Amino acid sequence: MQTKIYLDEESLPKTWYNIQADLPSPLDPPLHPGTGKPAGPEDFAPIFPMELIGQEMSQQRTIPIPEEVRDILRIWRPSPLIRAHRLEKFLKTPAKIYYKWEGVSPAGSHKPNTAVPQAYYNMKEGIERISTETGAGQWGSALAFATNLFDLECTVYMVSSSYYHKPYRKSMMQVWGAECIPSPSPRTASGRAILEKDPNTSGSLGIAISEAVEDAATHANTHYSLGSVLNHVCLHQTIMGLEAREQLAMEELYPDYVIGSVGGGSNFAGISFPFAGDILTGKKKDTEIIGVEPAACPTLTRGLYEYDYGDVAGLTPMLKMYTLGHDFIPPALHAGGLRYHGDSPIVSRLVHDGIITPRSYLQNEVFEAAITFARTEGMIIAPEAAHAVKGAIDVALECRKTGEEKTILFCNSGHGHFDMTAYDAYHTGGIIDYDCPDDLIKESLANLPKQRG
Amino acid sequence: MQTKIYLDEESLPKTWYNIQADLPSPLDPPLHPGTGKPAGPEDFAPIFPMELIGQEMSQQRTIPIPEEVRDILRIWRPSPLIRAHRLEKFLKTPAKIYYKWEGVSPAGSHKPNTAVPQAYYNMKEGIERISTETGAGQWGSALAFATNLFDLECTVYMVSSSYYHKPYRKSMMQVWGAECIPSPSPRTASGRAILEKDPNTSGSLGIAISEAVEDAATHANTHYSLGSVLNHVCLHQTIMGLEAREQLAMEELYPDYVIGSVGGGSNFAGISFPFAGDILTGKKKDTEIIGVEPAACPTLTRGLYEYDYGDVAGLTPMLKMYTLGHDFIPPALHAGGLRYHGDSPIVSRLVHDGIITPRSYLQNEVFEAAITFARTEGMIIAPEAAHAVKGAIDVALECRKTGEEKTILFCNSGHGHFDMTAYDAYHTGGIIDYDCPDDLIKESLANLPKQRG
Incomplete structure (x- = not known):
C-alpha cells in the first residue's frame, strides 16, 4: 500500500506555469494610487528587480x-x-x-518556494539588502532562509505583538542571519509617527508594510519583497x-x-x-x-x-x-x-x-x-x-x-x-x-x- | 547534482539488524538489583511485553x-x-x-522508530495503557504519536521544570491524545514522597522514571516503555x-x-x-x-x-x-x-x-x-x-x-x-x-x- x-x-520542474497566458482575456491592470492610471514597470522599479516586474506582467505560458x-x-x-x-x-x-x-x-511552509527566486533575482540585479514585513513570521523566516543563501542582508519588520508573544520565528530569522525588528519601530518615519501617538501600540501588518516599503525606498541597494498576492509570487508557487x-x-x-x-x-x-x-x-x-x-x-x-x-x-x-x-x-x-x-x-x-x-x-x-x-x-x-x-x-x-x-x-x-x-x-x-x-x-x-x- | x-x-527494510548475533562473545547479562543474579524474562514481564523481552535477549541476526x-x-x-x-x-x-x-x-526525531513497534507489541499482548517518563519531551511526544495509532492510552510523566518552561511538547502529546503530568505528581507514592519533602521541586528524570515504573506496576493492563539504552530500542533504530x-x-x-x-x-x-x-x-x-x-x-x-x-x-x-x-x-x-x-x-x-x-x-x-x-x-x-x-x-x-x-x-x-x-x-x-x-x-x-x- x-x-x-x-x-x-x-523531475523537479524546469519552468513555472504562468496562467495569465491562458486567461480568456488579460487581467485588469494595477492602477497607480495617485493618478488612478495603469501602473507601468517604472512604477515598481524602485522596490522590485526588473525580472520580477517582467514576470508580474508576462503573458508567456512557461517561465x-x-x-x-x-x-x-x-x-x-x-x-x-x-x-x-x-x-x-x-x-x-x-x-x-x-x-x-x-x-x-x-x-516549514510553502513560502520558500517564492522567497528563493525573489532573493535570487535581487542578488542578480546587484541588490545587497531586502526589507519585508511579517505577521506571525512564516514569510519573514522564509525570506531570511533564502537571502542567507545568496549572501543578501535581510531586515524583517515583524508586527510587535507577534514579536513579543511568538518569539520563535524571530529566533529562526536570527539563526539565518536576518535582522528582525518589532514594528512599529523608531527606524522609519512611518514607525516613529505611530509610536509618537501611541508608544505602547502592538502594531499591525499594515504598519509593518509601510515600514518595510519606506526602508526599501530610502536605502541604497535595498529592495522590498512580498510573500503573497502578486502574480509573480503565485507564479513561483x-x-x-x-x-x-x-x-x-x-x-x-x-x-x-x-x-x-x-x-x-x-x-x-x-x-x-x-x-x-x-x-x-x-x-x-x-x-x-x-x-x-x-x-x-x-x-x-x-x-x-x-x-x-x-x-x-x-x-x-x-x-x-x-x-x-x-x-x-x-x-x-x-x-x-x-x-x-x-x-x-x-x-x-x-x-x-x-x-x-x-x-x-x-x-x-x-x-x-x-x-x-x-x-x-x-x-x-x-x-x-x-x-x-x-x-x-x-x-x-x-x-x-x-x-x-x-x-x-x-x-x-x-x-x-x-x-x-x-x-x-x-x-x-x-x-x-x-x-x-x-x-x-x-x-x-x-x-x-x-x-x- | x-x-x-x-x-x-x-525498499523499506523488512527486518531489523540484531548486532548481538555478531558480537564475538555474548553481552554480560543484566543483574537483578536485589539479588545481584542475572535477571531473566520473568523479572521484566510485569512491565514489558514478551515480544520485547525476547528481542532484548535475542541472538538471532535479523528480526x-x-x-x-x-x-x-x-x-x-x-x-x-x-x-x-x-x-x-x-x-x-x-x-x-x-x-x-x-x-x-x-x-520530529528518530524516536518514533521504536515508539511505534513498542506500542504495537503492547497492543498485541492486550495491554491498554502505557506509562513513560520524558525530560524535554522528545520521547513522550513520540510515544504519544505511536500509542494513538494503536488506540492505547498513554500517560507521560514529564519533568516538572520542562513541563512548565517548555510547554509545547506537552501540547503535542495532548494533540495525539496522551495525558501529560508534571513530575513529581501526587499520582504515585514516589511522587508524593518527594512532594512532601519539597512541594516546589522542579523534578528530575530519575524521579519521573520512578513514577512511570510505579504507575505501570500498580495498574492493570498497563506497561512501561523506555525510549533509549535497552537492546530492543537500539534494535528498532x-x-x-x-x-x-x-x-x-x-x-x-x-x-x-x-x-x-x-x-x-x-x-x-x-x-x-x-x-x-x-x-x-x-x-x-x-x-x-x-x-x-x-x-x-x-x-x-x-x-x-x-x-x-x-x-x-x-x-x-x-x-x-x-x-x-x-x-x-x-x-x-x-x-x-x-x-x-x-x-x-x-x-x-x-x-x-x-x-x-x-x-x-x-x-x-x-x-x-x-x-x-x-x-x-x-x-x-x-x-x-x-x-x-x-x-x-x-x-x-x-x-x-x-x-x-x-x-x-x-x-x-x-x-x-x-x-x-x-x-x-x-x-x-x-x-x-x-x-x-x-x-x-x-x-x-x-x-x-x-x-x-
Missing part, C-alpha cells in the same frame, strides 16, 4: 526556473505527495485523499501543482477536487493553477477547484470584485480583486496567514469567472479537522493548512454519501510547530467562532477607492 | 518488522539521505558529507543505518566515517550498528565509527565500563555499561537528550572493544556547528543532533588537511523547532561551556553498586 509518492530530482534556484529548491523539493490512507479509513470514504506536504522545507500533477499521473490519477486554503492566495494558486489551466485550455473540464477561507475574513465568499488598495493606508497600487475593503480589520485569528482583506488578482479573477469555488469555515471546526488529521495521519499542521484539511474532509464525506471513488488533492502548506499555543487554546475551549457580521463588511466596502480604472 | 537520495517504499509497523513507518520512512553539498563547499573539504534526516517524522547503507550503495559509496550523537545511545546505535556489524563479520574493516557526546556528560570518554544501575535510586537492573555513576548529575544542558549517566550496554561494549571511538565537545562549539549547518544546509536542528554535525565538520576539516575524498555519514536525528530558546541563548552569549571536573566524576564513580556480577 503505497503512502508517499516521490518525484526524483531530475524558466534558473538553475541556481532549482539547486536550492532541491534541498527539499520535489516535496512528497502523501496518500492519507488512515484519514480515508477514519472517514469511511471511498474517495482517495492525497496531500502535497510542504512542511518539509527548512522554514505553481511548482507545487506542477509536481503534484506529475505525482498523481504516476498513480494514473487526475484530481476530481483540488483544495487549498486562501489568505493572500499564493499557496492556493500554487496548488491549483496548473489544474485551472487544464480547464481554461479545454484539456479537462470536471475538476472542482475549492478555495477555503476563514469565516472571520470571508474575502472570496462575501467580498466584492472591485479595485482596492493592498494596504490599510492606501499607498500601494490598486488591484482588481475580491476585497472586504482596505480598512477592514479582521479579528485576531489563529490562522494569522489568512487575515487579509484582499486576495490575489488572478485567484479573484478565476473565482469571478467560475473556475474556482470558495468556501468558508469557522475556527473550531477547522481545529477539529486539524486534530483529526494529527490523530490519523500523524502530522501536526499549521492552522492555515487546517482550512484545506477541513475542505478535503467535507468533500470526502460528500463522497461517502454518493459512494463515488473521487480523487481529492489538497495542499498541506506547513507544519504547526510554532502554533502549539493555538492547539492549547482549542483544547481548553478558548477558540472563538467569529462569523463576520454583514454590517461590518458593508461599512468597510463603503470606503473602496473612488478611482476604479 | 543529486541532493536527496530516496529509497522507494518497497522481522511486523507489517502493521511498516505500514505506519511508511508515513515518513524510508527517510531521506541528503548530500550536504553547501556544507562541503563552505568547509572547502574534498570529503562527501551525507546525513540521514530524521526530522521528517511526525514527532537500526532501520536508519540499514536504509542509509542501501542509499549510499545507490551512489556506489560506503562510508569511511559513521557519526552520531550519544545520550542513551539509541540514535547512535541505529545509524552505526549495521556498519559496526560489517566490521565484526569481516566484510569491511576501514570504517571509523564515532560517537559524539557533550563534555559536560562524558560517559564514553571519561566513564568506567562497569555494572551500574540505570536510575538514580538504584531500583532498575544493573547493566554492564560505561557509566559516570548512577548518582552523577550532569549540569543543565540544552541538549537535554544527551544528559544520561550511563549508555546502551551494546554501544558500551563496542567502545570497549575498540569498534567505536568516542569524542566529546563543549556546548558553544556545538551550537556554532548548528548555526553553520543552518546557514549552509537550511535545516534548523536539535542541539542533540548538532553534536553529530560538529563531529562531521571536524572529520571533514581533517580531510581538507589530508586532501582525502572520504565519505562521511552522520545521523541528523531531529529538528530544533522546540529548541529555539537555546539558539536565542547562543546568540546572546548565554551558553556555558561546562567541562566536567575530574573530582566530580571520581566522587560519583566511588558509589558504583557493590554487586558487580
Whole structure:
C-alpha cells in the first residue's frame, strides 16, 4: 500500500506555469494610487528587480526556473505527495485523499518556494539588502532562509505583538542571519509617527508594510519583497501543482477536487493553477477547484470584485480583486496567514469567472479537522493548512454519501510547530467562532477607492 | 547534482539488524538489583511485553518488522539521505558529507522508530495503557504519536521544570491524545514522597522514571516503555543505518566515517550498528565509527565500563555499561537528550572493544556547528543532533588537511523547532561551556553498586 509518492530530482520542474497566458482575456491592470492610471514597470522599479516586474506582467505560458534556484529548491523539493490512507479509513470514504506536504522545507511552509527566486533575482540585479514585513513570521523566516543563501542582508519588520508573544520565528530569522525588528519601530518615519501617538501600540501588518516599503525606498541597494498576492509570487508557487500533477499521473490519477486554503492566495494558486489551466485550455473540464477561507475574513465568499488598495493606508497600487475593503480589520485569528482583506488578482479573477469555488469555515471546526488529521495521519499542521484539511474532509464525506471513488488533492502548506499555543487554546475551549457580521463588511466596502480604472 | 537520495517504499527494510548475533562473545547479562543474579524474562514481564523481552535477549541476526509497523513507518520512512553539498563547499573539504534526516517524522526525531513497534507489541499482548517518563519531551511526544495509532492510552510523566518552561511538547502529546503530568505528581507514592519533602521541586528524570515504573506496576493492563539504552530500542533504530547503507550503495559509496550523537545511545546505535556489524563479520574493516557526546556528560570518554544501575535510586537492573555513576548529575544542558549517566550496554561494549571511538565537545562549539549547518544546509536542528554535525565538520576539516575524498555519514536525528530558546541563548552569549571536573566524576564513580556480577 503505497503512502508517499516521490518525484526524483531530475523531475523537479524546469519552468513555472504562468496562467495569465491562458486567461480568456488579460487581467485588469494595477492602477497607480495617485493618478488612478495603469501602473507601468517604472512604477515598481524602485522596490522590485526588473525580472520580477517582467514576470508580474508576462503573458508567456512557461517561465524558466534558473538553475541556481532549482539547486536550492532541491534541498527539499520535489516535496512528497502523501496518500492519507488512515484519514480515508477514519472517514469511511471511498474517495482517495492525497496531500502535497510542504512542511518539509527548512522554514516549514510553502513560502520558500517564492522567497528563493525573489532573493535570487535581487542578488542578480546587484541588490545587497531586502526589507519585508511579517505577521506571525512564516514569510519573514522564509525570506531570511533564502537571502542567507545568496549572501543578501535581510531586515524583517515583524508586527510587535507577534514579536513579543511568538518569539520563535524571530529566533529562526536570527539563526539565518536576518535582522528582525518589532514594528512599529523608531527606524522609519512611518514607525516613529505611530509610536509618537501611541508608544505602547502592538502594531499591525499594515504598519509593518509601510515600514518595510519606506526602508526599501530610502536605502541604497535595498529592495522590498512580498510573500503573497502578486502574480509573480503565485507564479513561483505553481511548482507545487506542477509536481503534484506529475505525482498523481504516476498513480494514473487526475484530481476530481483540488483544495487549498486562501489568505493572500499564493499557496492556493500554487496548488491549483496548473489544474485551472487544464480547464481554461479545454484539456479537462470536471475538476472542482475549492478555495477555503476563514469565516472571520470571508474575502472570496462575501467580498466584492472591485479595485482596492493592498494596504490599510492606501499607498500601494490598486488591484482588481475580491476585497472586504482596505480598512477592514479582521479579528485576531489563529490562522494569522489568512487575515487579509484582499486576495490575489488572478485567484479573484478565476473565482469571478467560475473556475474556482470558495468556501468558508469557522475556527473550531477547522481545529477539529486539524486534530483529526494529527490523530490519523500523524502530522501536526499549521492552522492555515487546517482550512484545506477541513475542505478535503467535507468533500470526502460528500463522497461517502454518493459512494463515488473521487480523487481529492489538497495542499498541506506547513507544519504547526510554532502554533502549539493555538492547539492549547482549542483544547481548553478558548477558540472563538467569529462569523463576520454583514454590517461590518458593508461599512468597510463603503470606503473602496473612488478611482476604479 | 543529486541532493536527496530516496529509497522507494518497497525498499523499506523488512527486518531489523540484531548486532548481538555478531558480537564475538555474548553481552554480560543484566543483574537483578536485589539479588545481584542475572535477571531473566520473568523479572521484566510485569512491565514489558514478551515480544520485547525476547528481542532484548535475542541472538538471532535479523528480526522481522511486523507489517502493521511498516505500514505506519511508511508515513515518513524510508527517510531521506541528503548530500550536504553547501556544507562541503563552505568547509572547502574534498570529503562527501551525507546525513540521514530524521526530522521528517511526525514527532520530529528518530524516536518514533521504536515508539511505534513498542506500542504495537503492547497492543498485541492486550495491554491498554502505557506509562513513560520524558525530560524535554522528545520521547513522550513520540510515544504519544505511536500509542494513538494503536488506540492505547498513554500517560507521560514529564519533568516538572520542562513541563512548565517548555510547554509545547506537552501540547503535542495532548494533540495525539496522551495525558501529560508534571513530575513529581501526587499520582504515585514516589511522587508524593518527594512532594512532601519539597512541594516546589522542579523534578528530575530519575524521579519521573520512578513514577512511570510505579504507575505501570500498580495498574492493570498497563506497561512501561523506555525510549533509549535497552537492546530492543537500539534494535528498532537500526532501520536508519540499514536504509542509509542501501542509499549510499545507490551512489556506489560506503562510508569511511559513521557519526552520531550519544545520550542513551539509541540514535547512535541505529545509524552505526549495521556498519559496526560489517566490521565484526569481516566484510569491511576501514570504517571509523564515532560517537559524539557533550563534555559536560562524558560517559564514553571519561566513564568506567562497569555494572551500574540505570536510575538514580538504584531500583532498575544493573547493566554492564560505561557509566559516570548512577548518582552523577550532569549540569543543565540544552541538549537535554544527551544528559544520561550511563549508555546502551551494546554501544558500551563496542567502545570497549575498540569498534567505536568516542569524542566529546563543549556546548558553544556545538551550537556554532548548528548555526553553520543552518546557514549552509537550511535545516534548523536539535542541539542533540548538532553534536553529530560538529563531529562531521571536524572529520571533514581533517580531510581538507589530508586532501582525502572520504565519505562521511552522520545521523541528523531531529529538528530544533522546540529548541529555539537555546539558539536565542547562543546568540546572546548565554551558553556555558561546562567541562566536567575530574573530582566530580571520581566522587560519583566511588558509589558504583557493590554487586558487580
